[in-house]
Amino acid sequence: MKKRLYFDKNEDMKYISHLDMMRFLERLLKKAKIEVKYSEGFHPRPRMSFGNPVSLGVEAYDEVMDLELLVEMDNDILLKKLNAACPQGFKFNAAEDVPRKSSIAEEFQIMVYEITGEAAVLEKLKKLLEQDEIVEVKIKSGKRKERNLKDRIQSYGIDGNNLRLELINTSPNVFLGMAEINPTEVKIKKIGYKK
Structure with missing residues (x-):
């Protein structure tokens, strides 16, 4: 069972x-x-x-x-x-x-996060999320690999000091790194999945 x-x-x-x-x-x-x-x-x-x-x-x-x-x-x-x-x-x-x-992998792909921080920090993240392309570059075994993370963003929006972010099988940490935000500047909470 x-x-x-x-x-x-x-x-x-x-x-x-x-x-x-x-x-x-x-x-x-x-x-x-x-x-x-x-x-x-x-x-x-x-x-x-x-x-x-x-x-x-x-x-x-x-x-x-x-x-x-x-x-x-x-x-x-x-x-x-x-x-x-x-x-x-x-x-x-x-x-x-x-x-x-x-x-689970097939039915729960969209993860919902709440990121709390100072307005200036969230604005930096929002600017990144607004770009037409968000290209992550990785070098693995001497080979350069690129992927467009924009495809992984389902939706986002700021309400006061909270940014709600819906991502498809992706961690918000990668976006924080690309926006040059130190993880200690924000509080991340995973509030569930969207079916």
């Missing part, structure tokens, strides 16, 4: 990496006594899948994960058991049954 879970990761929990979060969830499932399916091979792991990883230090709300259970379980009971084992800063909001062919 496949379940889709939605969770928040904030406060001190925003400082754990994606890899550490996978280990944390493995321990959490054991602590909550949730019987899950494991992968096969020398190092079995719980059968879990996630959306795009969140950068270290970024609060994330309504993050998505799929989990395969060994036994049937009511969604409310699953939520109650998981939340009883959660530390402060981590909370499951909802659980639902998932059809076998459903994929």
Whole structure:
């Protein structure tokens, strides 16, 4: 049985990496006594899948994960058991049954971010986002690669000291770097996905 879970990761929990979060969830499932399916091979792991990883230090709300259970379980009971084992800063909001062919990667491509900062800093970012082309150049193995990040922007808008940014499978950090904004000048919050 496949379940889709939605969770928040904030406060001190925003400082754990994606890899550490996978280990944390493995321990959490054991602590909550949730019987899950494991992968096969020398190092079995719980059968879990996630959306795009969140950068270290970024609060994330309504993050998505799929989990395969060994036994049937009511969604409310699953939520109650998981939340009883959660530390402060981590909370499951909802659980639902998932059809076998459903994929997080295909269904949750547009990520919604809120970037908070001084007006002058947000204006620098807005100027970058307004360009007709935003070309990122990378040198890999001696080869130059370019990609136009403008295609990854779904929408953006400033409201006071907040810039709301909807991106297709891209982190806002790349735009901050290109706008020459130090990550310490802003607070980034991932507020969910747009379907």
